Amino acid sequence: MPPPATAAAAFVGPTISSYASDHAFLEVLDRCPDHATARRAHARMLRLGLLCHPHHAGRLIAACCVQPSWRDPSYALRVFDHLAVPPDLFTWNVLIRAHASSGDPHLALFLFSRLLSETPHRPDKFTFPFALKAAAAPAVGASGAREGRALHGMVVKSPFRSDVFVLNSLLNFYGAVGCLDDARQLFDKSPKRDVVSWNTMITAAARAGRCDEALAMFREMEMEGRAGVAPNEVTVLAALSACGQKRELELGRWIHSFVGAAEQSLILSNAFLDMYVKCGSLDDAEQLFDRMVQKDAVSMTTMLVGLAKAGNFEAAGQLFDEIPHRDVACWNALISAYEQGGRPKESMELFRRALAASVAPDQVTLVAALSACAQMGALDMGRWIHGYMNKNHHHLEQNSHLTTSLIDMYSKCGDLERALEVFASAGEKNVFVWSAMIAGLGMYGRGKAAVELFLEMQQSRVSPNAVAFINVLSACSHAGLVEEGERLLREMLPAYGVEPQMEHYAAMVDILARAGRFEAAVDLVRGLPVPPGAPVWGALLGACATHGKTALGEEACGRLLELEPRNDGAYVLLSNLYAKSGRWEAVGRVRKLMKERGLAKEPGRSSMEVGGVVHKFLAGDTSHPRRREIYAKLEEIMAMLRASGHSPDTAGLVLQQIEEEEAKERALSLHSEKLAMAFGLISTSPPSPIRIMKNLRVCEDCHSAAKLISMAYRREIVLRDRHRFHHFRDGCCSCGDFW
Template sequence: MAISCTPAINNLPLNRHPTPVSITVNNERYFADHPLLLQLDRCSDSTQLKQIHARMLRIGLFSDPYSASKLIQVAAYSEVSSIQYAQKVFDQIPRPNLYSWNALIRSYASSQEPVNALLIFIKMLHGSDELPNKFTFPFLIKASALLSALSVGKGLHGMVLKSEFGSDLFVLNSLIHFYGECGCFDMAYRVFMSMPKRDVVSWNSMIVGLAQGGYAEESLDLFFRMEGENVRPNDVTMIGVLSACAKNLDLELGRSMHLYIRRNGIKESLVLNNAILDMYVKCGSMEDAKRLFDKMGVKDIISWTTMLVGYTKVGDFSAARSLFDTMPCQDIAAWNALISAYEQNGNPKEALATFNELQLRKEAKPDAVTLVCVLSACAQLGAIDLGGWIHVYINKHGINLNCHLTTALIDMYSKCGDLEKALEVFHSVDNRDVFVWSAMIAGFAMHGRGREAIGLFLKMQEAKVKPNSVTFTNLLSACSHSGLVDSGRGIFNQMESVFGVVPGVQHYACLVDILGRAGNLEEALDVIDNMPISAGASVWGALLGACRLHGNIDIGERACSNLLELEPQNDGAYVLLSNIYAKSGRWDKVSELRKLMRNSGLKKEPGCSLIEVDGNVHEFLVGDNTHPLSKNIYVKLDEIATRLTSVGYVPMKSQLLQLVEEEHVQEQALYLHSEKLAMAFGLISISPSQPIRIVKNLRICGDCHAAAKLISKLYNREIVLRDCYRFHHFKGGSCSCMDYW
């Protein structure tokens, strides 16, 4: 973070006065035992503090330097006042002593606006005769750490080296912590190694900093060095070490460290036990975690929430829910853990049900984290009504629309089919980070509006927001969905040379998809053969999908073989190759693949379509007859079939995965696809003025795509369908994808 005071700090000469003179020094304690000052220590509320202040002014005690500094101390960082009042008291002192300056700097360094600590310090240097001491610098360095103000901290470091405190243990420990917080571990280590003397805090600052900064191995190495130098670790040390074990997913070493703590008599604390618990959970050993959890005499909400997250992480949602129900205090963090677990593990319906329960209980208030999780669940289900309600809730309750929430809203509206609403959210905020821009580019991509995605990318560059890996994945997807082959090639080639983003497997998969869908299969294969990294399943899958589109059996067989080598249980690979064979009339090959799938115990993932009506999400499977309105749905489906036939519609039997001899059975199999059931339900349940919005788990088949175009024209309805690849907006007999998907 850039702060305007940086040049001032860097350019200030520390030794302005060879022998600084101050008329107020803190050791002039003539009135230390004055009754009013004794009352200050027992002050219980702000009213009493102000009364004491007034009496000090009346009797002239406030003019005594020690007495004034004592009042500043209580006003600055006791529980009975506020920093604003402390500032007002400070401003009344004509010549505050260093103790008073330090009290105010310390208070601001721990406040919501630590930058004020640095501004007060500059005021002290310019407007008083006081010079910083060994207590001043740690507060200033702490403020710089909170602000991640690296240049300011370096300036303070320079002042420390010029002063007599260059070897002060407390100051140097603060610098180690500062550099660690800023991610400058080389500098932190240099300070650490230059110290004439190190205490356990010095070692802890390095060990904890490295562990939290993602340098787990280095953190552990330092711990073993610490042991070798006979420095006794404490509970803080072990928290850092356990964090490193958790990041390395090293359960064996984590267990050894747990045993080390017991054998070496390291003081047990709730924080330490929570760290051990967290290590077991992150390493996937719920048995060890539960054993410790059950033994813990004292537990807090962190203990309970850690266990809750652990159960959800291993997929034991029953145990997670049971634990949640027995929690003594279900704060919003616990609710968030449960909702997030459902949402992130493919259970969006359960996530929304849990959120509804939270609303009904009214025991905890949803926060930004809750809403981000719920919006993500809405996006998965296509539940735009609930997603829109969340948007209204955010505005109604004045919740700050931070970048996380903005991204979640854009993602929700985009995935629910309302791109204009997503754009409205995007344009309504001033603060847009790379994820906000990337989410909007993704919205354009999934709706097939590639040129607009590229245009937004150019505006992103004008706004000087640096794109990341996700940005380019979304941008390349936009080119793929819109057939922008030259643009896709150009963007891919500029990734590393212009923007410094090294293409990963996903980017290569996008490039292969761009080339393959455009029919450039040989070029796509050449890209794969010359990749500097191993071609993952997504790369071969993209090529196989392109071969299905263009009916290329030879390259399709090679792509399928490589894909199954990487993912032997990938049922989608068999399905795509089956579709290639079916398209060419090679039913013998289709039968062979079906037999191979049966022998391997693989089954094609069933088609599933979701549709939201009046805030409720309805689910349809292939041939589903479980819906309460199933009879009406099939009556509507028969009507649709009749009307389609009357305008010359012929079912695409090549879309069947296996050869079915009977003609009527072939047609019936196609009519039972889940998206057709959802369309029929939408026609009888949703007002003609509203679009029918459907979300499908698989790629829409060619027959359903052709039928949807005609249905939109025959019934004069807008149908918005999202499959696993992109959006299709059907209206007036045509589709937004222009049959390019």
Template sequence: MASLGTPVTSIPRHPYTPSPTVNNDLRFPNHPVLSVIDQCTNIDQLKQVHAQMLRTGLFFDPYSASKLITACALSSFSSLDYARQVFDEIPEPNLFTWNTLIRAYASSTDPIESILTFLQMLDQCTECPNKFTFPFVLKAASELQASKVGRGFHGMVIKADLGLDIYIVNSLIHFYGSCGDLDLARQVFVKIHKKDVVSWNSVITAFAQGNCPEVALELFKEMEAEDMIPNDVTMVSVLSACAKKADLEFGRWVCSRIERHGVEENLTLNNAMLDMYVKCGSVEDAERLFDRMPEKDIVSWTTMLDGYARLGNYDEARRVFAAMPGQDIAAWNVLISSYEQSGKPKEALAVFHELQKNKGPKPDEVTLVSSLAACAQLGAIDLGGWIHVYVKKQGMKLNCHLTTSLIDMYAKCGNLDKALEVFNSVERRDVFVWSAMIAALAMHGQGRDALHFFSKMLEAKVKPNAVTFTNILCACSHAGLVDEGRTFFYQMERVYGVVPGIKHYACMVDILGRSGNLEEAVELIEKMPISPTPSVWGALLGACTRHGNVALAEKACSHLLDLDPRNHGAYVLLSNIYAKTGKWEAVSGLRKLMRDSGIKKEPGCSSIEVNGSVHEFLVGDNSHPLSKDIYSKLDEMSGRLKSIGYVPNKSHLLQFVEEEDMKEQALILHSEKLAIAFGLITSEPSQPIRVVKNLRVCGDCHSVAKLISKLYDREIFLRDRYRFHHFREGHCSCNDYW
């Protein structure tokens, strides 16, 4: 070794465990250069050995070459690129060498190379694949979820008479499980004559990861009944199944069994227990385990963070976040997504800004999807657009998740053209991308276009799902396409194999109710194969409000409150119909009942984004720094509206107000009017005013927005809880059908 420039004694002994494949080609097993390979600790030392082997001719001995390849491809300091270069220099690699390279690629970030190398081996190697080859290529097929390719390997296994080899069979179970073909995974498992613990682990994991936790737990019970002793891998999968099933009782039993039977605890197993406790809602159990864990990693800390965030205990979540030894992007994502999913979009975006300001880890797909969802909730199109630019600058590929999120963000922020631009910019569109675009068109009142996109989706051979039909029925509802809505609803199961769910029935009741077909809507509810939920009765109640049917409204409200006694929306809708028909005593009675029951109406809140900042307004709000200017603008607006003959629609007041001037004052203080006034004084005349309201916009505000768009020559986008209204030159995109 002196000739290599490094004394043998200076290289620390770092023995490498060779591949389990067998190499019978042993011409120079005791050559001194070969012994040095096991002592190498970096790729440069291996290159020196490689050079020495070339000089002495040792490299052209198949056994010697295979030993070098093994170190290049599978050691802790491996370099697959260099291993491939070495491999390509070997005149006739033996089967052991081929298997080594196939194995290395199967565990790499590019497993398709494993399969391509296997195909090359079939063409160039004189030996046939053996029992060591197939587990590696099956692993590669699993990583790629290449179902057809893996099935081809299964056929080759049978033809090679290797179908009883336990290692290959276990690999097949894992492969079918990874591809989601659980039936075939189980069939392979059942045919094994002598199952080992890996066989059981493979099939339990397949069902646990395949969203069939009940089956996974039944298999575990069968494993116990057959006296097969589970190991830590078994328990990780069983705990995962308990977490998915939210079965805390069985999860606790599994944890106690781990303790009783001496299953070796390690960090992975402890993290699995921690995850089970959190997902089953027992943060107390998680806390006790976390405190006694001898070793914790970033996963442990992030799981605890997730536990507190799920409960909405953000003070504790923030405490854990601050105490973490290192905050990777997963931890940031937990905070952002939990805030967003809890209806706290401002807090979610504050964390996103904090991530950028602190120069923490780079945002990943999950970060951006959650942040875009928060932007969509707030109508924060400037930040949403910045995220879109960031995606482009970082060279991130627009996969279906990001595409769907961008379409949803632009649509909910009022820019349908940008949503279409994103949709048209991608080649791969799954059912969720198509459904998001249909939803975008639906919420903007473009019902006919939504149906056209549905036809294009079918032409593209994309099968619609339940979400698609919810969006299609919403499109029909908003555009008054009653006949089309009926057709789609009754074709769902018969033509497309999608069984109508509660959301579809609620949409259909809304379609019929909005169009005045109240009797047909009631008949549909009475014939429903599933029990009507508050959303169904709410749709009918809303329709009654539109058409002034007091008797049916009272019936619908009664059913709704039977199911959800504290539903403040039911009281508000019934109040609306009483107010609309002048039944002020009934309005007062309802309000008294709400007070006595401690039920509070959700306050109307409107938000508007100006220069990247989101401003929120409540009804009668005077907390804004520009409040004086806003109210001055409101007075100006009122004067100009009266000058063209505008008369406030006082039926939209939810309480009895005797003085006429007070009625007008109450109406002018609605949150969306405050937001529009703020938009008029803070944005350029060429910019559209984009307002997001948390409730349905009232009829008076709708009328005012139409007139303001004409008086001030401004385009106004107003999104309420259900849809978008585009106001331009005194007209609304909804054509007053809402």
């Protein structure tokens, strides 16, 4: 009797007698093309009594678990629970494996405990690796770490304690739960290690960011040479991942020559490509890319990221358009590349294109898009994305990344209240979520609240990291909380184990100097355990400029320019400093110097989003379609300001006059933020606040003008400048005029 033409035909065929034996029938089962066929097979097996044989039942359950086209572990479990005979160990193993690697590792561990308590079977060399895989699954969390250790104990007492598969599974478990040292101990004392043992160790170290250890083990493996185990493709993949994270370009190149440039698998070539991109060597990446005979979407996506990182967005965009089947990861790569490359507008446009192309955004897409909104101050778009998330929560699990991005977006778009709401309603809060909220409060000048939140974070058993300290210190700075800042910096290392870095010292210098405590600031700078870097001198210079401390400011500026000769902001601050003390000839010298060195002051820009459209203004801008109305409103505002006794800030005005080359920036009345405020008054209506984003710090004249406008027109104005927020209401600003 010839075998049936297709598997499906087998189960609709006349009778079991069509088959030479049960064996043939079971072989057909392994080729089951879909779920419906499997159900018919199941029914037929029931009718024929085949399920009374544990062996046959195991085959059916295995088929339900492994067939890629219709794998359905829960169906397998239902079959399992209705078996008339006790299942054999094979069947238990298959079922544990299926749940360990798909979705429900808890259930796999539960099945393992049932195996122990309900059956006479003892776990074998297959059972342990499957159960350990379940214990290592991220979804299981801390209880997995406990269960895995218990499994280790059982392994030690079992005959499989030196089985290399079991050993490797233990190594993988310890690596996955972050106990790298336990893995290392086990690895060091194990009698048998194969290439998978090494790979597991190197991969775990690379994943944990312990790249030096990963690379050391790679070298160690290499040194053992013929006496040891030869690395394979997986080893190289792990080593390359470590090289990429550590920017170890030379080692990466060495591995490349060691592996040999030719005859590489696509996966390996892509990994080399990624390593070169992460190490910042576009040349190596391009050379490899051009040589590759076979390329897929991953190759192109990786190359695209490299081009974008090197600033060549045009080539990146072209390559993107050439990718044949773009999945969401391709879109994410370019959307994030734009956003991280300071091109939020392009990022947002591409995000819109993705939606129009019916690409379902995932968490990565939304994190990037929210960050682009935050950069642009595009509150409406940000709100829309938040709404999209709520509508699509079935496939978008709200993780800490998304919560952090939402808080950041609402904070930076001027809606602190919504940021606080998101924070309050967030489920699990990791240190990034707390830090984002602390930063948000800091930007609004709510330093006390930021410090309180910082303490509350610790009461919730979340320990602060370096970023949390930067944020809380900068909150202290915005609110003038000198004592709190000093205490926090002092306690960082002894009480929290976080080593202060340059940014922390810079924040502290900022706190002291802004508060006028220049002696203390200078003492701090002189006593730093590390040579003071650009952020430290920048903070000192900034404060000197506001307080008119000329001599100290000159020194700070000199030091800053030694480190960053092309820092145009330093020149601008220095000229502001001279202007403040009326030294106009010095102001002129600085401007001349800037010109000679080919530097220019970054022009002031303000933007405002109305109905999802971002309107941009330069100083003296006449390009807006509603320029007539805007300038008419501006006239009205200026008259109102004069009537209420507002006199222009003359120091700033003189500074402006000296900048002859910047013809458009002639008068304070034409500052971009004033144009934006005028536009806000004519294009929006109360009670919605006027939200304005400014790329530089707001000048004192515009600041006091905004206070008067908020009172005269009864409008709230939320102005985000380079550093922080100013919330104007009833003639007062949230910053309390301290900024």
